[in-house]
Amino acid sequence: MKLLILNYEYPPLGSGGGIISRYIAEGLASKNYTVTIITTWFEGLKEEEISGGVRIIRLKSRRKYSFQSNPQEMLSWIRVSKKFLTAFCPQEKFDFCIANFALPGGEVALFLKNRFDIPYAVISHGHDIPWVRPLKMYFYHGITYLRLKKICTGSKFNFVQTPEMKKNIDRFTGKKHSSKNIIIPNGCDFALFSPPEKRQPDKLNILFSGRLTGQKDPMTFLKALKKLSAIKIPFAVKICGDGPLRYRMEKFIAEHRLTDRVTLSGKVPYGNMPGHYRWAHMLVSPSISEGMSLTALEALACGCRVIATPISGNTSLIKENITGNFIPLKNPDALARAIELFYKEKYCGDFSVSGSLISDLKKQYSWEPIILSYDACLRNVAGM
Numbered sequence: 001m002k003l004l005i006l007n008y009e010y011p012p013l014g015s016g017g018g019i020i021s022r023y024i025a026e027g028l029a030s031k032n033y034t035v036t037i038i039t040t041w042f043e044g045l046k047e048e049e050i051s052g053g054v055r056i057i058r059l060k061s062r063r064k065y066s067f068q069s070n071p072q073e074m075l076s077w078i079r080v081s082k083k084f085l086t087a088f089c090p091q092e093k094f095d096f097c098i099a100n101f102a103l104p105g106g107e108v109a110l111f112l113k114n115r116f117d118i119p120y121a122v123i124s125h126g127h128d129i130p131w132v133r134p135l136k137m138y139f140y141h142g143i144t145y146l147r148l149k150k151i152c153t154g155s156k157f158n159f160v161q162t163p164e165m166k167k168n169i170d171r172f173t174g175k176k177h178s179s180k181n182i183i184i185p186n187g188c189d190f191a192l193f194s195p196p197e198k199r200q201p202d203k204l205n206i207l208f209s210g211r212l213t214g215q216k217d218p219m220t221f222l223k224a225l226k227k228l229s230a231i232k233i234p235f236a237v238k239i240c241g242d243g244p245l246r247y248r249m250e251k252f253i254a255e256h257r258l259t260d261r262v263t264l265s266g267k268v269p270y271g272n273m274p275g276h277y278r279w280a281h282m283l284v285s286p287s288i289s290e291g292m293s294l295t296a297l298e299a300l301a302c303g304c305r306v307i308a309t310p311i312s313g314n315t316s317l318i319k320e321n322i323t324g325n326f327i328p329l330k331n332p333d334a335l336a337r338a339i340e341l342f343y344k345e346k347y348c349g350d351f352s353v354s355g356s357l358i359s360d361l362k363k364q365y366s367w368e369p370i371i372l373s374y375d376a377c378l379r380n381v382a383g384m
Helices: 016-030 071-092 102-118 136-153 164-173 175-178 219-230 246-255 270-279 294-303 332-346 355-365 367-383
Strands: 002-006 034-040 050-052 054-059 096-099 119-124 157-160 181-183 203-208 235-240 262-266 281-284 305-308 324-326
Touching: 002 016, 002 071, 002 246, 016 034, 016 054, 016 119, 016 294, 016 367, 034 071, 034 157, 034 246, 050 203, 050 270, 054 071, 071 164, 096 102, 102 119, 102 136, 136 164, 157 294, 164 175, 164 181, 203 270, 203 294, 219 235, 219 246, 219 332, 235 270, 246 262, 262 281, 270 294, 281 294, 281 332, 294 305, 305 332, 305 367, 324 332
Parallel strands: 002 034, 002 096, 034 054, 096 119, 119 157, 157 181, 203 235, 203 281, 235 262, 281 305, 305 324
Antiparallel strands: 050 054
């Protein structure tokens, strides 16, 4: 099967959605699919290359930053993708298309279906389907509602990662289309993400990993750290990620004398993240919404405790008081208490999620069975 995959973010651009699509693309290529990725070019990247058995074509559009893209930049990518694929698809004769994100990927896939009769599936990553937080998404979903509906009802499948996402998209597409909304979770590369032999016991090491945006809510984390510093818990923090809140965070850190405890590492190459997880005793994830958090899964695979909000994906991954704890949204007091309680009652310097629990995670979230789930759906379409 000749497979076209669309994603405006593909490593090293973007974050979780790009990483997930790379594992899916390379996994399907290993199952003898001929896979071509259409994504975004960025300075320093090749416009075309073969990597992991996948042909990657990067199109020049108006993307300004490697770590994020705004709606105007996405529209630019849609335009250049449609123009390029109008000439490219008749030569390649693709059998199927997988679009990451209903917008912008699904918009291009719907165009290809109408123009060349190429069937497609959508992989949702959490914020592209109405109605999810943060509140600013409500306006975006309002103006794109009808188009999103057409994209999701015109697909062969809509892949989501969690029961919460399935419930949301079933409500959005209607009962008639609910059978094609299929749960396939995100995976973890357990060969890359694994616990250290021993963690350093001198202080409590805390990690935050993600885009520095309102949706990830890093400011609640910093406000919790301010409270912790007043009760003299010895801690060190690494914040891995970049985004529009960075300047505000730097100002807060300086004003509240947290500079010697908090390190802003910027965007960290994916291959370097295991070292940060192994350094940390806990991951803090105060996100307002997620599809299914890769960072929470990867942190657990590396033996970290996870303190997180009870949002989509987290409730399946985290076992309360065993592998982590849940905190209310936008509540720095509760977050500070959860960190303090862990330090006083459970922290022992070498804390790690048990090997048996990590083995359970491997059974559910290794990439190989997940790729086989995608393969089964594609074979069903092809009648294989």
